[in-house]
Amino acid sequence: MLSPPNATAAPARVALVGNPNTGKSTLFNALAGMNVRTGNYPGVTIEKKLGRCDLGGQAIDLLDLPGTYSLAPRSPDELVAVEVLTDDLPHEPPVELIICVVNAMMLQRNLFLVSQLLELDKPVVIALNMIDSARARGVSIDVQRLSKQLGVPVICTSASKREGISELKDAIKRGLQHHGATSRDRVLPEVFYQVRDGFRESLVSHMNAAQPVGAGDLTTADDSMGGSRLPESEVPRDPRELLPDDYLIERMLLDRGGESERRLLGRLGPDAAETLSSWRAKLAAEVGDPIDMECNARYSWARQKLAGVVGEEPDGGASVTDWLDQVLTHRVWGLICFVLVMFLIFQSIYSFASWPMDRIDEATGAISDTITSLMAPGMLRSLITDGVIAGVGGVLIFLPQIALLFFFLALLEDCGYMARASFLVDRLMTAFGLSGKSFLPMMSSFACAVPGVMATRVIENRRDRFATIMVAPLMSCSARLPVYLLLIAAFIPATTYLGGFLSLPAIVLMSMYAVGVVVAIPVSLILKKTLLRGEVAPFVLELPEYKVPSIRVVLWRVWEASRAFVVRAGTLIFAASIVIWFAGYWPGDHSRQYELQARLEAIDPEDASREAIATELKSERARLLEESTLGQIGHAIEPAVAPLGWDWKIGVGAVASFPAREVIIATLGTIYSLGGEEDEEGLIGAIRSSKYPDGTPVYSIPVALSIMVFFALCAQCMSTLLVIQRETNSWFWPALSFTYMTVLAYLGAMVTYQVGTRFF
Numbered sequence: 001m002l003s004p005p006n007a008t009a010a011p012a013r014v015a016l017v018g019n020p021n022t023g024k025s026t027l028f029n030a031l032a033g034m035n036v037r038t039g040n041y042p043g044v045t046i047e048k049k050l051g052r053c054d055l056g057g058q059a060i061d062l063l064d065l066p067g068t069y070s071l072a073p074r075s076p077d078e079l080v081a082v083e084v085l086t087d088d089l090p091h092e093p094p095v096e097l098i099i100c101v102v103n104a105m106m107l108q109r110n111l112f113l114v115s116q117l118l119e120l121d122k123p124v125v126i127a128l129n130m131i132d133s134a135r136a137r138g139v140s141i142d143v144q145r146l147s148k149q150l151g152v153p154v155i156c157t158s159a160s161k162r163e164g165i166s167e168l169k170d171a172i173k174r175g176l177q178h179h180g181a182t183s184r185d186r187v188l189p190e191v192f193y194q195v196r197d198g199f200r201e202s203l204v205s206h207m208n209a210a211q212p213v214g215a216g217d218l219t220t221a222d223d224s225m226g227g228s229r230l231p232e233s234e235v236p237r238d239p240r241e242l243l244p245d246d247y248l249i250e251r252m253l254l255d256r257g258g259e260s261e262r263r264l265l266g267r268l269g270p271d272a273a274e275t276l277s278s279w280r281a282k283l284a285a286e287v288g289d290p291i292d293m294e295c296n297a298r299y300s301w302a303r304q305k306l307a308g309v310v311g312e313e314p315d316g317g318a319s320v321t322d323w324l325d326q327v328l329t330h331r332v333w334g335l336i337c338f339v340l341v342m343f344l345i346f347q348s349i350y351s352f353a354s355w356p357m358d359r360i361d362e363a364t365g366a367i368s369d370t371i372t373s374l375m376a377p378g379m380l381r382s383l384i385t386d387g388v389i390a391g392v393g394g395v396l397i398f399l400p401q402i403a404l405l406f407f408f409l410a411l412l413e414d415c416g417y418m419a420r421a422s423f424l425v426d427r428l429m430t431a432f433g434l435s436g437k438s439f440l441p442m443m444s445s446f447a448c449a450v451p452g453v454m455a456t457r458v459i460e461n462r463r464d465r466f467a468t469i470m471v472a473p474l475m476s477c478s479a480r481l482p483v484y485l486l487l488i489a490a491f492i493p494a495t496t497y498l499g500g501f502l503s504l505p506a507i508v509l510m511s512m513y514a515v516g517v518v519v520a521i522p523v524s525l526i527l528k529k530t531l532l533r534g535e536v537a538p539f540v541l542e543l544p545e546y547k548v549p550s551i552r553v554v555l556w557r558v559w560e561a562s563r564a565f566v567v568r569a570g571t572l573i574f575a576a577s578i579v580i581w582f583a584g585y586w587p588g589d590h591s592r593q594y595e596l597q598a599r600l601e602a603i604d605p606e607d608a609s610r611e612a613i614a615t616e617l618k619s620e621r622a623r624l625l626e627e628s629t630l631g632q633i634g635h636a637i638e639p640a641v642a643p644l645g646w647d648w649k650i651g652v653g654a655v656a657s658f659p660a661r662e663v664i665i666a667t668l669g670t671i672y673s674l675g676g677e678e679d680e681e682g683l684i685g686a687i688r689s690s691k692y693p694d695g696t697p698v699y700s701i702p703v704a705l706s707i708m709v710f711f712a713l714c715a716q717c718m719s720t721l722l723v724i725q726r727e728t729n730s731w732f733w734p735a736l737s738f739t740y741m742t743v744l745a746y747l748g749a750m751v752t753y754q755v756g757t758r759f760f
Contacts, residue, residue: 011052011059012176013093015085017117018101019110020067021419021544023129026553027101027159028064031169055173063095066457071116071247072255075465077457079259085120086245097123097175099168104134104141104156105545107310111302114150115187120247123175124152127168131156133545140311149305160414160550187301188294191286196250199279203249206275207268252276253283254290321546325420329543334424341417345408346513347506349401356400361682364393377597379590383581386673391577394669394683395569395662398482399562405478406561407554409447414549418443423543432521433528435459438468442520445475446513447561449720452477453727463532469727470737471524473720474516476712478565479661483711484512486665487704490684515712519744568660576663577670580656583630584674593620625674644710644746645703645753647692654710661716702756706749714745 016031018024032051049064065081073079083089085098100117102110117124126147134141147154153171157164186193251260253276265273280290287293328334368389375381412418418440426436437459445452452472459465476484488505495504596617603610625631633655634648641651649671657664665683672686690698715721721734728734 010093011061012096013063014053014060014097014099014172014176015063015065015095016099016101017065017081017085017113018067018127018129019069019103019106019113021416022067022101022103022110023159024067024101025064026550027127027129027157028062029553029556030159030162030165032062053169055169055176058173058176060172060176061093068113070113072251073259074255075259075457075459079263082248082251082260085117085122086247088245088248095122097125097172099125099127099172101127101129103544104128104131105137105139107141107306108299108302111305112298115298115301116247118150118152119187123178125168125171125175126150126152126154127164128154128156129159130545130547132158132161132163133547137545142309142311146305146309149307149309160547160553162552188297189287192250192253192283192290192293195279195283195286196246196253198282199253199275200246200249202275202279203268203272206272253280254294256280321416324546325543328417328420329423334420338421338424341412342510342513343502343506345405346510347502348408349404349509350503350506353400353404357397360393360397360399364389364397365682368393372601377594377601379585382585382590382674383578387577387581387670388574390669390673390683391580391666392569392574395482395573395665396566397682398485398665399565401485402478402481402565403558403562405481406447407558409443410554410557411549414547414553416544416546419543433524433532434467434471435464438464438471441468442472442475445472445477448477448479449473449475449717450723453720453723456727463528466728466733467524467527467532469724469733470527471520473715473717473724473737473741474520474523474713476513476516477661477717478561479717480512480711482662482665484509484708486684486687487708490688491699491701491704512708512712515709515748519713519748523740568662572660573663573666576656576659577666580630580667580670581674583633584625584628584671586629588624588627590624593617593624596620621674625671628674630671643753644706644749645700645757646706647690647698649690649698650703650707654707654714654716658716659718661711661714664711700757701760702753705756706753709752710745710749712745713741713748715741 016024016028028049028051031053033053051062051064053060053062063084065084066077068078068081071078071082071085073082080089084092085095087094098117098120100114102114114124114126128141128143128146131141141156143154143156153175155164155168155171157168159165248260248263251258252264255261261276264276283290328337368385371381371384371389375384412421421443422436422439425439429435429438438456441452441455441459443452444455449472452475453469456465456468456472459468488508492505492508496502497504596613600610600613600617603613626635630652631648634652637651637655638646638648641648641654646654649668652671653664653667656667668687669683672683672690687699692698715738721738724734724737725731
């Protein structure tokens with residue numbers, strides 16, 4: 001029996017490229033929907049995002065490449081994007097069609113990238129995105145004429161509104177059926193291509209005269225990005241096979257100090273640098289500065305292609321974007337607005353999250369009560385109620401506030417404000433050895449340091465990139481938020497100001513986020529004066545149009561972040577809760593505890609002897625906890641944490657949370673539950689009522705602030721350290737990050753407590 005056509009055919013490979021702020025990621029999500037997976041390219045540590053899309057029975061793999069203004073690779077992720085498009089990345093399937101996402105409001109600027117893509121001799125489809133914004137600004141575009149002059153299909157889309165998606169899919173399907181690209185005009189002067197051909201032949205001659213390359217001399221990617229070496233059987237014997245695609249050879253000539261040059265010297269050895277320099281000199285003699293030559297040629301080409309395509313209707317004044325930017329990018333008013341926006345976010349986290357938090361707290365309490373009513377006192381019930389529910393439930397209660405934080409961050413990013421924030425802080429960051437390009441990775445780290453560290457790949461300068469990697473974990477991520485919220489709720493008075501518009505807890509929460517930012521300043525200065533000496537690279541940024549955020553996009557990001565938090569609570573924190581419970585349970589004899597529990601649950605609530613039994617039970621549970629493995633470890637480290645104002649329980653929580661910061665909440669929940677310190681207010685009530693044997697309260701405002709400062713500065717995240725190692729290809733940098741952050745955290749917590757006790 002014959003199989004249906006294409007039944008077993010591999011999906012076609014389609015790449016999605018475009019400038020930043022063109023809505024590329026939104027369009028990717030609109031095309032791929034839920035069928036998205038992430039991973040790394042073979043042999044390199046650059047993340048790729050792959051989505052499966054169905055085009056009327058034809059499956060395609062949609063590859064979302066990093067946003068870039070041109071195919072002149074200046075950073076590792078840009079080089080990978082170019083190598084994927086030129087089929088020059090080993091073990092990566094070839095790209096059969098390219099979708100270039102173009103901002104309809106900035107056509108001439110975006111056509112610079114289009115001119116480079118057309119030189120790759122692959123089918124190209126232009127997605128003219130944000131067409132709704134262009135129409136709202138009075139911009140009319142003759143799409144048919146543009147398509148004819150470019151020689152490729154041009155489809156109008158509005159990814160945020162899901163407009164033009166079906167038409168784009170049809171264009172992709174037709175492009176794949178075309179099986180090849182049409183001939184393209186050469187954009188650059190003819191003399192450039194003559195120099196390129198001569199350069200290629202010189203490289204071949206150089207390799208023929210040199211020692212044959214062995215298996216250990218060729219890598220699949222740059223060593224600094226964790227490249228892997230090719231096996232002996234896969235090393236090419238023809239010198240021409242060592243050369244990359246013609247387009248990458250062109251980039252070597254044009255981009256002095258770029259990633260293509262580094263890759264060439266990595267493949268062919270430093271002697272090839274002389275050949276490259278001589279041909280660059282010949283090119284400069286013919287055309288002058290190669291960079292100026294390319295820019296002039298490509299923008300001239302773009303103007304020709306746009307002739308008679310774009311028309312604007314008079315709108316009678318400045319646009320909303322122009323009007324807003326007069327305030328939001330102002331040197332003074334812009335910074336004031338930024339601070340006010342941050343205050344609003346933190347105030348909203350408190351104002352809107354209380355109701356769902358109370359419902360989660362009630363739900364976990366009801367589940368614990370149900371388990372208690374169904375099971376007799378014993379080891380299994382203790383594991384479920386004191387271990388799992390007290391640990392995991394104590395963390396899940398903060399899910400609404402974490403979801404709100406991601407909601408506001410997604411709103412700011414999708415509306416176009418984040419780019420303005422980068423512009424505002426560039427001058428300030430330059431004074432401390434960083435640039436505006438460091439802002440977005442650092443802002444990403446407020447959600448999670450892992451993507452924040454990975455986002456530094458867009459920083460071309462290695463010194464700036466490594467400096468940003470080292471300070472990004474100082475930004476308070478969402479894992480620190482539950483620690484702040486717990487202690488602020490327990491000890492910071494709910495004082496309000498400005499008629500209730502602003503509250504003291506919100507101010508303290510924002511201050512904790514500011515701690516990492518303030519400390520990052522001297523750290524970056526020290527790094528740029530010592531290990532990472534060098535000038536700050538120039539910062540160029542294109543400000544996108546303001547737009548109404550897509551609710552679909554914003555909610556999707558909130559869902560992804562919330563799901564990741566719940567999964568983390570259901571895996572890492574679940575496992576940690578069981579380990580902590582066992583360490584706090586073993587090796588004591590709990591028979592007397594269970595006997596007292598059974599008597600207490602069986603006795604009438606009005607019985608006069610109930611209080612005496614409850615007091616004895618609490619004393620028994622506290623004794624067992626003190627004598628447990630956990631208690632012994634805690635007392636051993638108590639002298640080290642005493643200068644911070646901590647008791648052994650807080651010390652154990654801090655040590656247990658080194659793999660992940662939020663584990664301290666689960667640890668404290670388990671410890672206080674095992675110790676019989678339950679309270680009607682849950683964990684908050686337990687820490688409020690916790691006392692030393694002499695009756696002195698364990699917690700106070702200085703102690704709470706000390707704990708928060710420690711967690712604001714400490715490198716308690718194994719995932720972040722592993723990503724730093726992967727991104728730097730060295731264990732030195734994660735070791736340095738862990739060491740300096742831990743020392744800073746200890747000293748900061750000690751100073752906070754010692755100074756705080758003078759005032760409280």
